[in-house]
Amino acid sequence: MSALLSLEFSGTIRARRSSVTDALADTDGMTAWGRAHARELGLGPAFTATGELRDEVVELRQAVRALFARAVAPAPASSADSGRLPAFDVSLRLVNATASAVPLTPRLDWPPDGPPVARFVPAGPAAESARIRAVLAASAIELLAGPEREQLRACPAPSCVLYFVKEHPRQEWCSVGCGNRARAARHYRQHRAH
Template identity: 65%
Template sequence: MSSSLVLEFVSTVRANRSGPVDALEDAGGLTVWVADHAPDLGVDPATFVATPEMHEDVVALRQAIRALLARAVSPGRASGADATVLPAFESSLDLVNATAASVPVTPRLEWPQDEAPRARTLPARAAGDSARLRATLASAAIDLLAGPYRTQLRACPAPRCVLYFVKEHPRQEWCSAACGNRARADRHYRRHKNA
């Protein structure tokens, strides 16, 4: 869960034909994104509303995580979306660690009637939505970057793609079939253009 959550989070920077698009462009965009991911973030989508300050903090965290992902994929190339404007590695690392530590968590065993027991991770103390959601995202980034999937982390090399992905099989080169098709079409065009 945590690797897909953090990849979805950093993929709020996407590209279309006109260039990079930011799904978290404003507090409204953040509210929509959090509502779509509420179960993973431990937020009540019915009451969550992002503030401008929360938006600023979350976007700063996203950029810090993107800086760490750029370092993780090196010596390969980083995402072209923002590689030239990412914060410095050390300050990004400090921000992610401090954010993850801002809301201590504890496991809780839940055992509903006629179901298997399951563990949930909950804040160990009361925390506001902003701190809780940023701590969850920072912790997910730490899980990805310190876990076994880090070595399979890639920036998609397809033209105009700015996404990071986890390489799921040895022959996978792109984040999606659409990007693979676009890359092949681009290669075909370049070969025939120069012929």
């Protein structure tokens, strides 16, 4: 399982010029995101999200973002939703309960034209929503309990709402684009003050 799946999951909330957008705002968005991550989530190409599944996944995402906010403290959390996140203890219980609702087991896939790949799949039958959420919760647990947690950051660039794992000592932002925007904003503030 990839701990980075949880970063992509939390990043379904994104900043756009003057507002925040949500890739999971409706069932079409949830369907598109699920299909884009079908391999990791164990979904078929015909996956279609229901309103209930979307609501349950969004609730889990908010809990994961609350745990990420705690992990980056005392640094500031993402500005996207830090004021609307559920309480830490509620979030922790939800993520743990979601992950344990569907036990996952490793499975080896070995395509004829490629190297073997390990995937985590439900150990037994499970409803689609529970299975998807268990994979996402387990990914967040893997990130938060692993060495990457020490490098987890909320991007400080103006308007950015993403969390990222710092990959090298000088990395300050989630992307080059955010770094450029932050430097431009700093330059503008400095020159405007004079």
